[in-house]
Amino acid sequence: MQYSPAPVNIPLEKNYDSEVCGSIPLHLVNLIQPHGMLLVLDKQELRILQASANTEVFLQITADELLSKPFASLIQESQLAEITSKLGAHANQDKIPFTLTFIVDGVEKSFTSTFLQHAEYILVELEESKPTVQESFISLYQHLKYITSLLKEPETIPQVAQVAAEELKKFSGFDKVMVYQFDPSWNGIVIAQAREEDMDDYFDLRFPASDVPKQARDLYFKNPYRLIPTRNYTPVRLVPVLNPITHKFTDLSDCSLRSVASVHLEYLTNMNVDASMSLPLIIDNKLWGLISCHHKTPKYPSYEMRSAMELLSGILSAQLEARHKEETMAHRVKLRSVHASLLEQLYTSTNFAEGLLEGETTILELFDLAGAAVFYEGTVWVAGETPSEQEMRDLVSWLRRNNAGGLYVTNVLPQVYPHSKAYHTIASGLLAIPINAEQGEFILGFRPEVQQTVNWGGNPNNAIQMEPDGKSYHPRNSFEIYKETVKFTSLPWNADDADAAETLRHAVLEKLMKDRY
Structure with a gap:
């Protein structure tokens, strides 16, 4: 397997970090993907202020019927006690996970949920979960331990990334897994890849910064992953449209269910993939790169699988950081040795x-x-x-x-x-x-x-194709290699x-x- 992508820090004359792509207010995309539902609760009584319009699909209750209802009326008393206890003891803005049981038409339905406290309200994301056998946790744990041990063996950053791509593909079942590193100008280069043979080869290709604009990069610090089970979905709105407390759109920055900009769905279409999942690689509190997973058909990883992949992204970040420090230290030791000899020669x-x-x-x-x-x-x-x-x-x-x-x-x-x-x-x-x-x-x-020859995934100068109105735009529809010689x-x-x-x-x-x- 090839382990030598081009140097990531090649200086490029042009800045591809588009202001157009970066102007989309992603935190105000007041729509969600339909594989889950969203509730907005007031902080005092946990009453439902807003509900996604698809609650009837999951609960057989319309969003309008849910409004002003106490959340307590939907779940068991013991579960409510656990929620109020954990919310009361949890002051920071981290998501708190729960497994909740709802009674729907006399039948129990289990939902994986996360609660996130904002200053004036609480966001509750709910996804229907299927019963899991006890062995599933043991199996996931064993896989995680195995992959972690493999990541410790390679000596270089590209080799660590390649092992991660190969093992994550096997573990997750995605058709393609790539490890994507940002250069100093926020263009990304695919430094490792594992894929099905009939999928396009993106190894060593660069993608312009406009593909992952600044506000999208910032959101990776709020969300441990970004999942799109299928690009062919109809977004679901919130009812009512405005938050009754703030009288504004509810900030969905932290929501995993948040809908995706249509231009990104078009981008996936042009890449011939249906589902995608991306996880951040954060080193020294900076976004170093991404793990990018693609699937040719719709794919919905379980909550347990997503949590395991979230953990693996943190483990991979730590291993990449360790290799970087080792390389830096080796260079530093060599430099000091030569430096000492030169100073002795200088003084004499x-x-x-x-x-x-x-x-x-x-x-x-x-x-x-x-x-x-x-x-x-x-x-x-x-x-x-x-x-x-x-x-x-x-x-x-x-x-x-x-x-x-x-x-x-x-x-x-x-x-x-x-x-x-x-x-x-x-x-x-x-x-x-x-x-x-x-x-x-x-x-x-x-x-x-x-x-240096930089291989781009499509012509970066055509990364954004504007409509005549100057407002609407489309992503490039070709990812054929475009070569740029840097002199x-x-x-x-x-x-x-x-x-x-x-x-x-x-x-x-x-x-x-x-x-x-």
Whole structure:
């Protein structure tokens, strides 16, 4: 299996995070999907203020008939006591799950429910549940333990993600499972995938940020998953339309049942899938990526299965974070070792520039440079492949005018300093360490251009197709590979490089002071 998606942090010139897609007020989509029902209760007496129009399907009672009824009239007294006890002891805005029994036409019906307290009301989501045998929990637990053990074995982030995709596909029964990582501009890249053979291959494809706009990304912090059992559904409204307490639409941000924007359903149609489920991968309280599950036909995972997948998304997030920390630490250890050798060489050399550019360890090795130069007291020292001396002097003048004397790092130098396009093949990346910026004294490190090919899932420039009215729009209808060549960029720098550069700068200044006095 291929485990090497393109680097996720390739800098792209265009921002695809659409303001049009991001303008849909998803929290005010006052409709739900029909596989469950929603009740809105007042906080004092737990009376029903609003009900979804499909209650008759589940309870044989219309929404209008339910209004103003006490919720207590629908359930057993013991269950009401449990609800009031837990709601009273639970001050924060986390969902509280219950299994409730309703009597419908003399027959008991079991519902999986979640209660969520808002400042002025309580949201109750209800989905009919079928009796489960005791072994089902044991079976789920055993699967979870097994998958967790497998996720600990791979050494790299792509390998961990691939194992997760394969095992989640087997576990959940979805036709396709993808692990999707966001780049710095919120475009997503599929870094792992498990699929049925007749489904499209999206591995290593990027999808523009407009596919998951900002307000949709924000909602992943409120909902542990997003489920669409089928794209072919008729949305269900709330009765009455406005919340009687707030006199506004009820905020359904936290509701798993919340209906989906029609443009997203059209998007699923264009991908030839009927059902989807997505779960967030959150690392350091930031949305790192998604687990995206697709199915060719309608699919309704049980509450137990969804809860298990929610748990696995957290476990996968932890494993991805662990691998990232391991990779960072390995790089840091290597950097410190080279750094220590270079500093020893620097302090024992008669000339600090020669100490940096000559000997067993050089600044080229420390920062993975193709070339470096030192400008000091009118003299220029160079090592490796660099621009011409005049080109570097012009660059130093630009740095003096624009950088106010601080450390400067970029991996897109030709974009920020157009004159450097003349030598972009050897210097698309720049690390500039000031010694005395006002006098034009710098240590310069250069990284060469690394052209990257980005494979997009469809042309990102056609991700949104506007109607003539300028208001309505449609998603792209083709996901054929669209190749974009990214030029004028080097390999990226990281935070450890910047820290090492600052430490080196202080060491050089200390060396100069020592030699002078």
